[in-house]
Amino acid sequence: MKNRNQYSEIEDFLADESFRLWMRSKEDSKGWEEWTLENPKRAKLVEEARMWLLAMEVPESDVSQQQLDAALQNTWMKIEKVEQERKMEVKLVQLWNTAWFRKVAAILVVGFLSFYAYNTYFNAAENYSNYEQIVSNLDEEGLIEQINNSNKPQILTLSDGSSVLLQPKSKLSYPKIFKGNERNVYLSGEAFFEISKNPKKPFFVHANEIVTKVVGTSFRIKAYTDESDVEVIVRTGKVKVNAAKLIRNSSQEEIVLLPNEALRFERKNQTFDKITDITLDKTINSSVKSIEQLSFEFSDIPVSQIFKTIEQAYAVEIDFPKKALEKCHLTTSLSDQPLPEKLKIICKSIGENSSYTMNGNQITIISKGCN
Incomplete structure (x- = not known):
């Protein structure tokens, strides 16, 4: 066998067992990667050999002979044009007339067709799942869709007592x-969730490619269809982000997030970045909302002040009998409660x-005074 420094043909690489092993399993016992990077021309030849090797391993397809012949002819014309520019016309004609070359070229075309079909019909749906696709494929009937077309957050109360602060240009089904x-x-979009506790009935938020599972906690999800990232930021409790069902070759079934932790999912690359301290992330810090900053721990605080805190956090208006409650003070913890439970x-x-x-973002307190 030639020394690999003398390799000048694709066939030289295909005949080398260590090269084939490196391509198939990434086992690089012979230092192929380092050797390849030493020379740009060498790297180009290695890449071409890799493509031929992958093409030879593509399984049979249902493509018709007529389609295959047409694809082969088209592919060959492109190959011939490129090779003409490299002044290798004679050698290419010789290769084209060999049965081996025709067979490999046929496999290569089938491989390209299969790869295109897979990326078009499978990867596109898997890598770029969005709200419309998910909702349209549901068997569940009777979903309510809330769309926030206003310029301020809207508060939603779900049937289990959970509350959702839906941001502008966002929607929830x-x-x-x-x-x-x-x-x-x-x-679709951005929302802050405060989930009513029910260990026997976990709560799932489906947002683009990820599913966030909780039992009872508060967290924010940012998942706009036209943005490249999905973010999950936890305020209280524990959140589990499920990746295995939606992301191919995921090494983790779920990623656990605790308070002040976050997860950023890059949709294009299908990669996760766990952020263990959100105060160190500039992007997250710049997007923090009032509800995530305010404290709901109250010690001998006037009721009127507590209502002001709630108004600021939830972008609501609270109408209450000021005269009757002017001397009322409370000591209570409301940190891990949905808005209805707080009230x-x-x-x-x-x-x-x-x-x-409660009617939308308008809350009315009915009281004759404190005890």
């Missing part, structure tokens, strides 16, 4: 009543004669 053993919602706790703490109503 969810069932009127959660049935079965799961709670599933579908997001229930406040009303119960004020007195049994207190209640609230």
Whole structure:
């Protein structure tokens, strides 16, 4: 066998067992990668040999002989043009007249056709799943779709008591009543979730290519259809991001995120970047909303001030009897509660004669005063 420094033909590489092993399994015991990078011309020849090797291993296809002949002729014309520019016309004609070359060329064309079909019909759907595709393929009927076309966040209350702060230019599809053993919602855009605890019925947010699973916690998801990244940022509790069902060759079934941790999914490359300290990430820091910054731990705080905090966090308006509640102070923790639960706790703490109503972003507190 020739010394590889003397390789000048594709056939030289294809006949080398260590080269074939490197291409197939990435086992590089002979230092092929380092050797290849030493010379640009050598690297180009190695790449061509790699393509031929991959083409020879493509399985049979249902492409007709007529289609194959036409594709071969078209491919050959392109190859011939390139090789003419390299002043190798004579050698190419000799190769074309050999049965071996025709066979490999045929396999190469089939491989290109298969690769194109796969990327068009499978990879495109898998790598760039979006809200419309996901919702249109659902068997679930009776979904409610909420679209925020306004210029400020909208608060949604789900049937299980969970609350969702839906940002402008975002939409959420969810069932009127959660049935079965799961709670599933579908997001396009950005939203902050506060999930009502129910260990027996986990909550799933489907957003582009990822699925976020929770039992009871608060977190934000940013998943716009036209953006290259999907982000999950956890405020309280624990979140599990499921990758295995949607990402091919994933090494992890799920990625666990704790408070002040985040996950960034790059849609094009199908890669995950876990961020263990969100304060060190400039992109996330610049997008933090009021609801993620404000504290809901109150110690002997006037009720009016608590309502102001809620208004600021949820972009809502709260109408309450100021005179009746002006002397009311509360000590309570509302950090890990959906908005409806926060309001229930406040009303119960004020007195049994207190209640609230909620219509969109307008909240009305009914009370005759605190205990």
